[in-house]
Amino acid sequence: MSQPSHSSVLPQTELTRHRRLREQGSFRRADLDAILDAGFVCHLGVIVEGRPLVVPTVYGRDERVLYVHGSVASRSMAGGTPVCVTVTQVDGLVLARSVFEHGVNYRSAVIHGTVRKVTDPDEKLEGLRRLTEHATPGQWSYARQPNRKELAATTLLALSLEEASVKIRTGAPDDGDGPDADLGVWAGTLPLTATWGAPEPDPLLPPDIPVPAHIARREGTRHG
Amino acid sequence: MSQPSHSSVLPQTELTRHRRLREQGSFRRADLDAILDAGFVCHLGVIVEGRPLVVPTVYGRDERVLYVHGSVASRSMAGGTPVCVTVTQVDGLVLARSVFEHGVNYRSAVIHGTVRKVTDPDEKLEGLRRLTEHATPGQWSYARQPNRKELAATTLLALSLEEASVKIRTGAPDDGDGPDADLGVWAGTLPLTATWGAPEPDPLLPPDIPVPAHIARREGTRHG
Secondary structure, eight states: OOOTTSOSBOOOOTTTSOOSOGGGEEOBHHHHHHHHHHOSEEEEEEEETTEEEEEEEEEEEOSSEEEEEOOGGGGGOOTTOEEEEEEEEEEEEEEOSBGGGOEEEEEEEEEEEEOEEOOOHHHHHHHHHHHHHHHSTTOTTTSBOOOHHHHHHOOEEEEESSEEEEEEEOSSOSOTTSGGGGGOOOOEEEEEEEEEOOOEEOTTSOTTSOOOHHHHTTTTOEEO | OOOTTSOSBOOOOTTTSOOSOGGGEEOBHHHHHHHHHHOSEEEEEEEETTEEEEEEEEEEEOSSEEEEEOOGGGGGOOTTOEEEEEEEEEEEEEEOSBGGGOEEEEEEEEEEEEOEEOOOHHHHHHHHHHHHHHHSTTOTTTSBOOOHHHHHHOOEEEEESSEEEEEEEOSSOSOTTSGGGGGOOOOEEEEEEEEEOOOEEOTTSOTTSOOOHHHHTTTTOEEO
16 A cells, blocks of 8 residues: 555654553554554544534545545534544453553554545545445445435545554553562453444345345454 | 432533434433443543544443543643543444445444543542443452552543433434335345453463453453
8 A cells, every 4th residue: 555655654743652651652654554444433533612522433545545424523624623533443351460450452543634625526436435445345336326416415524644643552461470470360361353243134125135245255254 | 320310311412412313312311321331442532732632541430420541641631621532332334225325333422521630549449440340340359459559650530421422323224215225236234243252361370370250251242
């Protein structure tokens, strides 16, 4: 996905430098890309009348731009509005000997930027294609694509992927070589895995329409 | 969990009224409680130097208060700072005949309030107990509880559960009785389920320490 002019190292800025838990910070663009590719729901933060608002919504991306589906918050967003988009995968619980050392294994990307409302119909269509394909690969060419009226009724926001902060925690708890190791308390991790289930047909669907392969093949596969 | 003086209906305020997708809105406190109980990671939104910041963190609760573990954002939070805490469970993809009708089945709670730093040692201990038990029931009395030094080094934030907005989407796509139903496109939902895996012992753990029952029994159970 990377292009020659697109650095593989994320810039360290006032917004993205890691203030704590440094050992969990990553400035590899490949880590950012992997976290974004693993999920399809982000949490979009915006300031509305002086207060923060955080709403879940779906997203897609290309190499440099994150596309976010317009949501309750978009009403409040003119171009140039500062936003923060966070994508988090939770991989499990870290169960230590002491409560103090408990934690979560996770991967998160925090993207800072100013939002741009996509108005060009071609870019909007391409952004929606990426968003659709991100959640369900193969679906864009299978389902009916948006017509002009639907396209106009859809709010699509774009955000540069330039300024992002990545944190990753993996592995065992950190108190295995300290005094608490003598307590006889079990310690380790409890993994959490998301899995796609069997497709459930719309009750209104005629029974002779088969589940297409690009949807059927996800059943039982891991998500995230 | 409810008390006589604690309304089972969430107040409709300027911040919580549903501006769109009304059919997905719920003002039942029981729905809020269920969404909070289903997860253990929230997204905490705060304004830092005029920009929104959204960070994932863990939480617990009692009947009226949400306790949030101090995070990168807590540095910026004095008492009275406005925050937004959002908890989202993703239940699957809604695959419609048309791209326009695609969506996500989900449950989300958006909590608005001003943050209070918990300083009273008893409340802090109780808040951490709720937070620990929320993620791993049975763990508080099993692991070593925080000592005074650890308690002082932990930032715990409290937020009233009074002002919250709940949205829930379930079921099939919405275009089963429209003109797109004739397209012959498969439509339905693709469920997503999170499941706890087998506990993975810390490599530094002596082999004779068994997995305690309260952790072992989660293996294979659904989360969320």
